[in-house]
Amino acid sequence: MRYTSEFRDKTLIQGILKEIRRTVSQRWVIMEICGGQTHAILRYGLDQLLPPEVELVHGPGCPVCVTPLELVDKAISIATLPEVIFTSYGDMLRVPGSSQDLFSARGAGAQVKVVYSPLDAVEIAKNNPDKQVVFFAIGFETTAPANVSSVLQAKALGIKNYSILSSMVRVPPAMHAILGAPHNRVQGFLAAGHVCTVMGYWEYPPIAEQYHVPITVTGFEPLDLLQGIYMTLQQLEAGQYQTQNAYTRAVTYEGNRSAQALITQTLEPCDRQWRGIGLIPMSGWKLREEYRDFDAEHRFRVSHIQTKESEVCISGLILQGIKKPNQCPAFRTLCTPENPLGATMVSSEGACSAYFRYSRDQEDIQDHATRSERF
Template identity: 60%
Template sequence: MKFVDEYRDRATVETLTTAIRSAVSRPWTIMEICGGQTHAIVKHGIDRLLPEEITLVHGPGCPVCVTSVELIDRAVAIAARKGVIFTSFGDMLRVPGSSRDLLGVKATGGDVRIVYSPLDAVALAAKNPDRSVVFFAVGFETTAPANAMAAVQARKLGLTNFFLLTAHVLVPPAIAAILGSPSNRVQAFLAAGHVCTVMGYEEYLPLAERFRTPIVVTGFEPVDILHGILLAVRQLEEGRADVENQYARVVRREGNAGARAVIAQVFEPSDRTWRGIGTIPMSGYRLRPAFASMDAEQHFDVGHLEARESPLCIAGSVLQGIRKPHECPAFGRECTPERPLGAPMVSSEGACAAYYRYGALNHGR
C-alpha cells in the first residue's frame, strides 16, 4: 500500500470491521491518544462501525488543549510587552487564558504573529536585532525536533534576541498517569504513530507490562485505526498486554536517531502541568542549562499569575477519557468554536471541536 486512498478503502474497512466483530466477546474500552486520531474517528464515523462491546474514549493527545492556563497567561503577559514579537502556530491564538487570549493581545496593539515553522521565528529574530522574538514551543515529542533545531540554529547565528516559551508534553508519562488514576476505565491504548516516528516505542514496553495494558502504535487513516483496534481487541481477548506496531510502514522500534539526538542536545525532561489534569511528573521538556539563556520564562519575569478556568468547562474529564464532549453541559451552548470556553473547542485536534464540526451529538459511545 502506497497511497492515502488505500487506507480509506471501503472493502478493507469492511474486512477489518468484520474481523473486530468476530474477535470481540465482551465489553472493552480503548483510548486513542492522539487528537488527529480522534478527528479521523469522528469524521469517518469509525466508532459507529464498531460492535457495541467496543467503547472508544478520546485521550489527551492535543497539545494545544493540554497547555496550562497559567502558561497561556504567561504567553499573554510576554506578548503584551513592548519590544516583543510573539510568534506561534495559529491554533494557540484563540486558546482562552484567565482573562484574554493572544488574539486579544494582538487586537490591542501587541505584535503577535502566526508562523509556520520555528525557523521562521529565528529568521525574524535575525531581521529584528532590536526586538525580542519569542516562539511558543507547544507540542508533543513530534514537534520537539524542529523546536530544538531552531534553538541550535539561533545559537549558530549568534542571536541573543531569540527565546522559546516551552510547553512541550510527553506521551508515556500521560499514559502512566491515566492508568494510575483511580477513575481510569481505559483497558488498551492506540498510541500516536507520529510521536513514535520520532521516539520509537521502547518507552511503552515497561508501561504495557506494569499496567498489564495493551498498547498498539497506530496511524491516522480509517484502515490504520480499525487495524489498531483489531490488534488491541485480540490482545484483550487473549489476555495479552504487549506493545504492537500497526504503523510499521513509518515507525521503527528505535524511532529517528537524528531527531532524538537534537532533542537530547537542547531539552531535558521536567514536570509539566496539563490543563484540566494537573501536574504529571517528568511529562514535559524544558531547555537544558546550555540553552537557558533562550528560556522566555526566565528572561521575561512576569511575576506570579493566578490562573482561572471557566467553571463550566469539563475539559479535564474529556482529556482523560472520563466523559465525552457532548456530555459537557456547555457543549454547543455557551461553548462553540466561535466562542470557546476551553481549548478542546479551539484546536484543530481538540475532541470538542471534532464533535462540533462533524455533528457527532448523537455519539453515545
C-alpha cells in the same frame, strides 16, 4: 493518491470491520492518545462503524489542548510587551487565557505572528535585531525536535534576541497518569503514530507490563486506525498485554535517533501542568541550563503569573477519558468553537471541537442516518 487512498479503501474497511465484529465478545474501552486520531475517527465516522461493544475514548494528545491556562496568560503578557514580536502556530492564537486570547492581544496592538515553522521565527529575529522575538514552543515529542532546532539555529547564528516559551510535553508520563488514576476505565491504548515516528516505541513495553494493558502503535488513516483497534482487541480478548506496531510503514522500534539526540542535547524532563488534568511528574521538557538564555520565562520574568482553570469546563475529565464531550452541560450551549471555554473546544485536534464539527450528538445522527437514503 498513493499512501492515502489505499488506506481509505471501502472494501478493505468493511473487511477489517467484519474481523473486528467476529473478534469482539464483550465490552472494551480503548483510548486513542492523539488528537489527530480523534479527528480522523470522527471525520470518517469510524466510531459509528464499530460494534457497540467497542468504546473509544479520546486521550490528551493535543498539544494545544493540554497547554495550561497559566502559560497562555504568560504568553499574552509577553506578547503585549512593546519590544516583543510573539510568534506561534496558528491554533494557539485562539486559546482563551483567563481574560483574552492572543488574537485579541493582536487586535489591541501586540505584534503576534503565525508561523508554520519555528525556523521562520528565527528568521524574523534575524531580520528584526531591535526586537525580542519569542516562539510559543508547544508540542509533544513530534514537534519538540523542530522546536529545539530553532534554539540551536539561533545559537549557531549568534542571534541573541530569540527565545522560546516552552510547553513541551511527553506521552509516556501521561499514560502513567491515566492508567494510575483511581477511576481509570482505559483497557487498551492506541499509541500515537507521529510521536512514535520520532521516539520509536521502546518506552511503551514497561507501561504495558505494569498496568496489563495492550498498546498498539497506530497511524491516522481509517484503515490504520481500524488495524490498530483490531490488534488491540485481539490482545484484549486473548488476555495479552504486549506492545505492537500497526504503523510499520512509518514507525520503527528505535525511532528517529538523530531527532532523539537533538532532544537529549537541549532538553531535560521536568514536572508540568496539563490543562484540566493538573501536574504530571516529569511529563514536560525544559531547556537545559546551557540553553537557559533562550528560555522566555527566564528572560521576561513572568513567573509571578498564576492562573486557576475554568470551573465549568470538564476538559480535564474528557482528556482522561472519564467523560465524553457531549456529556458536558456547557457543550454546544455555553461552549462552542466561536466561544470556547476550554482548549479541547479550541484546537481543531481537541475532542470537543471534533465532536462539535463531526458528530454533534450521536443519537441525532443515528436517528437521521437510518432514515436517509443514499442517492
